Amino acid sequence: xxxxxxxxxxxxxxxxxxxxxxxxxxxxxxxxxxxxxxxxxxxxxxxxxxxxxxxxxxxxxxxxxxxxxxxxxxxxxxxxxxxxxxxxxxxxxxxxxxxxxxxxxxxxxxxxx
Amino acid sequence: xxxxxxxxxxxxxxxxxxxxxxxxxxxxxxxxxxxxxxxxxxxxxxxxxxxxxxxxxxxxxxxxxxxxxxxxxxxxxxxxxxxxxxxxxxxxxxxxxxxxxxxxxxxxxxxx
Numbered sequence: 001x002x003x004x005x006x007x008x009x010x011x012x013x014x015x016x017x018x019x020x021x022x023x024x025x026x027x028x029x030x031x032x033x034x035x036x037x038x039x040x041x042x043x044x045x046x047x048x049x050x051x052x053x054x055x056x057x058x059x060x061x062x063x064x065x066x067x068x069x070x071x072x073x074x075x076x077x078x079x080x081x082x083x084x085x086x087x088x089x090x091x092x093x094x095x096x097x098x099x100x101x102x103x104x105x106x107x108x109x110x111x112x113x
Numbered sequence: 114x115x116x117x118x119x120x121x122x123x124x125x126x127x128x129x130x131x132x133x134x135x136x137x138x139x140x141x142x143x144x145x146x147x148x149x150x151x152x153x154x155x156x157x158x159x160x161x162x163x164x165x166x167x168x169x170x171x172x173x174x175x176x177x178x179x180x181x182x183x184x185x186x187x188x189x190x191x192x193x194x195x196x197x198x199x200x201x202x203x204x205x206x207x208x209x210x211x212x213x214x215x216x217x218x219x220x221x222x223x224x225x
Contacts, residue, residue, distance in 0.1 A: 009153060041201075041218075041221065042218055043119075043203055043205075043218045044156075044214075101146075101158075104155050105155040
């Protein structure tokens with residue numbers, strides 16, 4: 001079965017600083033990986049996805065993530081944080097069936113002015 | 114606009130009562146899902162359905178029931194057997210396997 005681990009339940013950065021949110025996965029088959037963002041009391045919105053094409057994936061709002069098979073990682077980055085990036089971020093992994101989509105516990109990003 | 118609609122956004126019920134959460138999608142997606150979200154635990158899968166008139170249990174199905182009589186609708190009933198029903202419930206849909214899920218805005222259920 002697939003699983004993901006998000007390192008750090010809370011990350012705080014200053015506006016304009018680099019954002020790095022960590023995600024490691026476990027999967028017995030080549031995974032599909034996703035990052036979602038959630039604003040308070042709302043549903044999840046897809047930021048980006050890895051589906052075995054390019055290992056560097058670009059998403060919305062300036063975010064990107066790199067798939068590293070050797071490290072079983074799929075960390076999310078953004079060069080310069082904006083106040084509007086403050087939200088909770090979820091990493092998810094899916095195997096051969098979407099019903100196996102598993103989510104991490106989430107990382108809450110705070111952006112300080 | 115296409116999307117997923119969950120209703121109501123907030124729901125209050127007395128302990129011991131069954132309650133049904135609505136989820137409707139007009140994306141023509143085959144697959145639909147219900148997740149439960151609790152602080153610090155991410156999303157946990159309750160039930161999923163890959164096709165009309167068929168559904169499977171997820172990781173935490175006890176105390177919940179679903180139906181899938183129409184492609185666009187996947188209601189979730191929280192029964193009195195659910196020990197701790199207060200949570201944020203999210204419905205999602207996808208075209209099929211290996212594709213991303215689209216989420217509704219969620220229903221926050223509080224049982225008093």
